[in-house]
Amino acid sequence: MEESMDSQPISDAESGELSTTPAENGSNSPTPMASEDSNHVDTCSPKVEESSQKSPDKRERYRRECAEVAKKKIRLDFRPSESPLKNGLSSNETENLCEQSECCGNFCCMELNPSCYKKVKPEVEYDYFHVTKGEHICPICYEDLVRIGRPMFERYIEWKRVWVEASRCTPNIRVFVTDQVLPFYANCSKCLKYRKLAPDADMTANFLENYVCGDCEVPESEQILDAKKISFIQTTVCAFPLLHDSPAVYYLRGEYYLDEVGFSPTSDRFNLEDCPTKKLMCPFAMPDQSMAFCVRPDIMEFDEVHAFREYATEPVPYLAMRNTIIALWNINPFERLTFEKCLQNLLCRGLIRVWYGTQLRRVYDYLEMKGVINYGFIEMPNNPLISRLLPEEDKKLEVIVIGAGISGLGVARQLKSLGAKVTILEAKQRIGGRLQDDWSLGVAVGCGAQLITGIVNNPIVLMCEQLKIPYRPLGDECPLIDSFVGRPVNPSADRLTDEHFNAILDAIGQWKLVTKTGDISLMG
Structure with missing residues (x-):
C-alpha cells in the first residue's frame, strides 16, 4: 500500500460507504464529510443520484494469479475527498440515511461512543444510518468509524488490509460494520429464543451449546421477530452477511475465495489438526481434481435451484448454509448430524443470524431427504423427517422394497431413518444379492461384488468405517x-x-x- 494510507481518511463514497448529514434542527450533529463519488445506492435512499461508475465484470472463481490490479483499485479508497459540492454536502451525503417508513423508532445498535444517542436520548431528532430494518447507526458512532485517529477507524483500516489480501471484492464501511461491529444474537438452548449479546461479547459454537438466557419467559423483541421473516434479507439489508468460522473453511481455504461462497475471509479461525475422515471424505469439488459424489461450493445444483427458487438470483446465503451443513457431516459421519448442531455453527453478527436460523431448517431437511447427510449405519432419529414435513394424515408412510440385495437393504434402512414403515421382499433364502462369500475352504472367498471401486466419497467404505469393519485398499x-x-x-x-x-x-x-x-x- 502507499504511504498515504496511514495518514489520510478513506473516501466514503468511493467505497460505497455510509455517510452522514446533520438534521435540520440538530446543532450537536457531527461535521459532514465530503467525498468524491458514489458507487452504491441503498434501498432506503431513493433520492440518491445514480452512479456513473460501471459495475465490475463477473469475477472468475478460484485462486487468482495476481492481485496487483485489485490492490491498485483498493488504493483509490484511501485517497481523501477532493471535490465537495456547492452546498457543502457530498454526492453520497444522503446515501444510506434511513428513509424507509418500515424503520420506525430508530436507535443506535452499536454504542461505540460514550455519547451515543441511544444513551443520551436528545430531544432533537437525528438522522440514522440504515444497516437493516432493526439495526441503525447514530451519527456519533458513525464518526468513530470514519474519522482519523479514532480507535475504530484504525481497526477498520487494519481489517481492510486483511480483506484485500483474501478477497477480490472492494471492502467498505458497510461490510466492516456487518462483519466486525454489529452485536451477536444467541439462541437459548432451553427456550430457543434469540437474545442480543453485549457489544463486546464474542460468540462461538461451544458458547452456544451451553448458552441459557436470563429469563426464558421474556418474549423476543420486535426487531428479532421481524428478522425471522424471509423478506428481511430481500429489502432491508444494506451489506451482504457472511458467516464466521464455518467448518467448511477447513475444506475450502486456499481453493476458493471465501466471501464468494458465503464465508468471511477475515473470520476463518476454524481449524482441525487431525480430521478422522481426511483420507475418505472430500465433500467439495476442487478446481484441479475430478471427484465423484461431491458438490460445487460456489453454485447451486439443478435440484437445489428448483427447491429454493428464491435463491436462484443470489445463491450465496443458501451456499453458506448448505456448505456448512455438508462440512459438519463430512468431518464427523459417525454420529447423526442434528439441526441443533448446525445452528450452533451458524455464526455471524447482527439480526441476520436470526434470519439464517429460520432458513437453516429448510436446507437441513432438504439435504437429509436427498441423502447428502445422515446416511449409513448411524443411530435412528427421535424425530424423523417425515413426521416434520408431512401432515398428520400422511405420516404413516408404508413402502415395499423388492429385493434384499445391497441396494434394497440400503434404501430400506434410509427410508426407515426418514420415518417410513418398510417391508422387504426377497425370493431367495438368503439376503445380500451378489454379495456372497464361500467359506467351504476355511477362508472367505468372494463370489461376487467383493471389490469396491474407489475409496474417497464411497458410501460403502464409509459404512465399513462406521461399523469398524476392516478393508484392504488395492493399488x-x-x-x-x-x-x-x-x-x-x-x-x-x-x-x-x-x-x-x-x-x-x-x-x-x-x-x-x-x-x-x-x-x-x-x-x-
Whole structure:
C-alpha cells in the first residue's frame, strides 16, 4: 500500500460507504464529510443520484494469479475527498440515511461512543444510518468509524488490509460494520429464543451449546421477530452477511475465495489438526481434481435451484448454509448430524443470524431427504423427517422394497431413518444379492461384488468405517500366485510375461486398423 494510507481518511463514497448529514434542527450533529463519488445506492435512499461508475465484470472463481490490479483499485479508497459540492454536502451525503417508513423508532445498535444517542436520548431528532430494518447507526458512532485517529477507524483500516489480501471484492464501511461491529444474537438452548449479546461479547459454537438466557419467559423483541421473516434479507439489508468460522473453511481455504461462497475471509479461525475422515471424505469439488459424489461450493445444483427458487438470483446465503451443513457431516459421519448442531455453527453478527436460523431448517431437511447427510449405519432419529414435513394424515408412510440385495437393504434402512414403515421382499433364502462369500475352504472367498471401486466419497467404505469393519485398499500392484505351490510367482517372470501379453494386445489392435476383413474363424 502507499504511504498515504496511514495518514489520510478513506473516501466514503468511493467505497460505497455510509455517510452522514446533520438534521435540520440538530446543532450537536457531527461535521459532514465530503467525498468524491458514489458507487452504491441503498434501498432506503431513493433520492440518491445514480452512479456513473460501471459495475465490475463477473469475477472468475478460484485462486487468482495476481492481485496487483485489485490492490491498485483498493488504493483509490484511501485517497481523501477532493471535490465537495456547492452546498457543502457530498454526492453520497444522503446515501444510506434511513428513509424507509418500515424503520420506525430508530436507535443506535452499536454504542461505540460514550455519547451515543441511544444513551443520551436528545430531544432533537437525528438522522440514522440504515444497516437493516432493526439495526441503525447514530451519527456519533458513525464518526468513530470514519474519522482519523479514532480507535475504530484504525481497526477498520487494519481489517481492510486483511480483506484485500483474501478477497477480490472492494471492502467498505458497510461490510466492516456487518462483519466486525454489529452485536451477536444467541439462541437459548432451553427456550430457543434469540437474545442480543453485549457489544463486546464474542460468540462461538461451544458458547452456544451451553448458552441459557436470563429469563426464558421474556418474549423476543420486535426487531428479532421481524428478522425471522424471509423478506428481511430481500429489502432491508444494506451489506451482504457472511458467516464466521464455518467448518467448511477447513475444506475450502486456499481453493476458493471465501466471501464468494458465503464465508468471511477475515473470520476463518476454524481449524482441525487431525480430521478422522481426511483420507475418505472430500465433500467439495476442487478446481484441479475430478471427484465423484461431491458438490460445487460456489453454485447451486439443478435440484437445489428448483427447491429454493428464491435463491436462484443470489445463491450465496443458501451456499453458506448448505456448505456448512455438508462440512459438519463430512468431518464427523459417525454420529447423526442434528439441526441443533448446525445452528450452533451458524455464526455471524447482527439480526441476520436470526434470519439464517429460520432458513437453516429448510436446507437441513432438504439435504437429509436427498441423502447428502445422515446416511449409513448411524443411530435412528427421535424425530424423523417425515413426521416434520408431512401432515398428520400422511405420516404413516408404508413402502415395499423388492429385493434384499445391497441396494434394497440400503434404501430400506434410509427410508426407515426418514420415518417410513418398510417391508422387504426377497425370493431367495438368503439376503445380500451378489454379495456372497464361500467359506467351504476355511477362508472367505468372494463370489461376487467383493471389490469396491474407489475409496474417497464411497458410501460403502464409509459404512465399513462406521461399523469398524476392516478393508484392504488395492493399488496398482497385482501379484500373480502360483497355483501349484501357493506362493507368488517370481517378479521378473511375472513382469516379462506381462510385457509379452501387452505386446500381443498392441499387435492385435494394430492389425485391426489395417485389415479390411472382419473376424474369421480360426478353426476352418
